Amino acid sequence: MPLLDTPVRLGVQLAPQHSTYAAIHDAVGRLEDLGVDVLFNWDHFFPLSGDPDGTHFEAWTMLAAWAEQTERVEFGCLVNCNSYRNADLQADMARTVDHISAKGGDTGRFIFGTGSGWAERDYDEYGYAFGTPGSRLDDLAEGLRRVEARWDVLNPAPTRRVPVLIGGKGEQKTLRLVARHADIWHSFVTGEELTRKLDVLARWGEKEERDLSGLVVSNELRERDEAEADALYDAGVRLFTLGISGPELDFDVVRRWLDWRDAKN
Incomplete structure (x- = not known):
């Protein structure tokens, strides 16, 4: 643990804010053509930077469109908020988007990225109970149990065992x-902190009686340089994510990190 004999992959988180949907659609096509491995959006209802009342689009309907539009990339939310939708509904939505992305083939490309939620404005304006960090994590634990149980009984089943990505770093x-x-485990921790977190994960893996040798470790590149990325790579990260946002999407920074990925591979 973690999985080290896998190629480095680059995921781009295309923020669904401060853009028209036409611009987002165009960006999805350009990013797939450039060679990124994974496309992500996020599950919020308002912008997270810039004008807090700027343009913004909903995550899951967008993911269904991406499933139809793209041919090669994996894709998903970084991350879905467990609080916003019934867990069994989340499972059904994920299964459906997975099938759309398969385009009649055997295997879909959807990644179920999920977390407990944190953006209080989303909760308040859309009428969800905000609770506490602890209560939201407890809800996520129950939600994940229900999602996996629902996948087991849906007809048709997902096209594959849908990969689950969980974001966060809390140790307990x-x-x-x-x-x-x-x-897949995603966080923003530094290379030095990552070593400690992986030790904690290994202990939890023993208690859960689960083999974590196949776990993919994911981390964020935004505001980091190549030396920091190298340190994360040495610590075990193999999926690197890069956030970009409108109104002016920076494709040059994507090309820079694609070159770094290719050099690593």
Whole structure:
């Protein structure tokens, strides 16, 4: 643990804010053509930077459109908020988007990225109970159990065992959920802190009696340089994500990190 004999992959988180949908649609096509491995959006209802009342689009309807538009890339939310939708509904939505992305083939490309939620404005304006960090994590634990149970009984089933990505770094609850459910663990921790978190994950894996040798470790590149990325790589990160946002999308920074990915591989 973690999975080290896998190629470095680059995921781009295309923020669904401060853009028209036409611009987002165009960006999805350009990013797939450039060679990124994964496309992500996020699950919020208002912008997270810039004008807080600027343009913004909903995550899951966008993911269904991406499933139809793209041919090669994997894609998903970084991350879905467990609080906003019934867990069984989340499972059904994920299964459906997975099938759309398969385009009649055998295997879909959807990644189920999920987390407990944190953006209080989303909760307040859309009428969800905000609770506490602890209560939201408890809800996520129950939600993940229900999502996996629903996948087992849906007809048709998902096209593959849908990869689960869990974001966060909390050692008592979040990392235990990673050890129990995740195929991909995403965080923003530094290379030095990552070593400690992986030790905690290994202990949770033992308690959960789950082999974590296949776990993919994911981290963010935004505001980092190549030396920091190299340190994360040396610590075990193999999926690197890069956030870009409108109104002016920076494709040059994507090309820079694609070159770095290719050099690593």
